[in-house]
Amino acid sequence: MALGPVAQIHVSVTDVDRSVGFYRDVLGIPFLFRVPGRPMAFFQSGDVRLYLGSPESPEFTTRVALYFRVDDIDAEVARLSAAGVDFLDKPRVVHRDGAAERRGTDQGAQRVRGDECKCDLDYLDVMSG
Secondary structure: OOOOOOOEEEEEOOOHHHHHHHHHHHOOOOEEEEOOOOOEEEEEEOOEEEEEEOOOOHHHOOOOOEEEEEOOHHHHHHHHHHOOOEEOOOOEEEEEEOOEEEEEOOOOOEEEEOOOOOOOOOEEEEEEO
């Protein structure tokens, strides 16, 4: 028996309230729900559920690189910049896969920083096409 597709990814965050605002209001990822009384929030990104949570102890902290597909990378970078996201580098082509191209830094990811996501979203890699 083989594993099925990825269903959920855990993203460790330091402040769930701040992260909910960033993922929902800035990135525009559909918000599902918060778990009452727990530092947990869930989003639906296509077929994958994102689980944002503050780990109870350091050994459960995750480091995740998220990759998002967009129709127009330049428009999306402009939109995020206008929303206060600080890109550490301008996107450029680092990989082409059929009709899509991936643009980012030399590491293959577009690094972003913003007050809302300073330690909560380490990488944003966007694919156009």
